[in-house]
Amino acid sequence: MTKRYCDEHEVSGTELMAMRMMRKKYYADMARMQRRYKKLLVCTYPAKEMEWIEKNVDECPKDLVDFYMTSLGITNSHMAQFKKILKGELKTFSEGRTITQSVKKEVREKYHNKCACCGSSENLQLHHKEYFSNGGQNTVDNLILLCVSCHAEQHKDEHVYNLIKSKG
Incomplete structure (x- = not known):
């Protein structure tokens, strides 16, 4: 809940x-x-x-x-x-979680289609540096490209850990 x-x-x-x-x-x-x-x-x-x-x-x-x-x-x-x-810390409001295709493409290019942590090019996912639930935006500056393992590691103490791990 x-x-x-x-x-x-x-x-x-x-x-x-x-x-x-x-x-x-x-x-x-x-x-x-x-x-x-x-x-x-x-x-x-x-x-x-x-x-x-x-x-x-x-x-x-x-x-x-x-x-x-x-x-x-x-x-x-x-x-x-x-x-x-x-x-005054934020100028724009993001209604939903949907990340635009152009932002996804820019993030993939920024990280050369590789995990920012381990360099893997398989099972890549976008991760919010500042969590979306805490007001983090869907911007190139706030998103990082991670493989499933590294993404799960980022969330290891949270309830979403097993959900992310299962997608790998």
């Missing part, structure tokens, strides 16, 4: 506002959507209260963060990116 973002990170009202605005929703839309997602909420939040929270709260209630993320389709990666954008 995926960990809830708010279990490990504080989420500010400004970040909630960024989520809502990115999805082009108004406070009234959010208030109406609460009926559909009532299992996530400890209590209901009137539109005026959500507006106040977005403008004034540094650490939002976890149930409200869950509601925003779930109802707006916001992932942990999106949240990490929001934080970086708000801090």
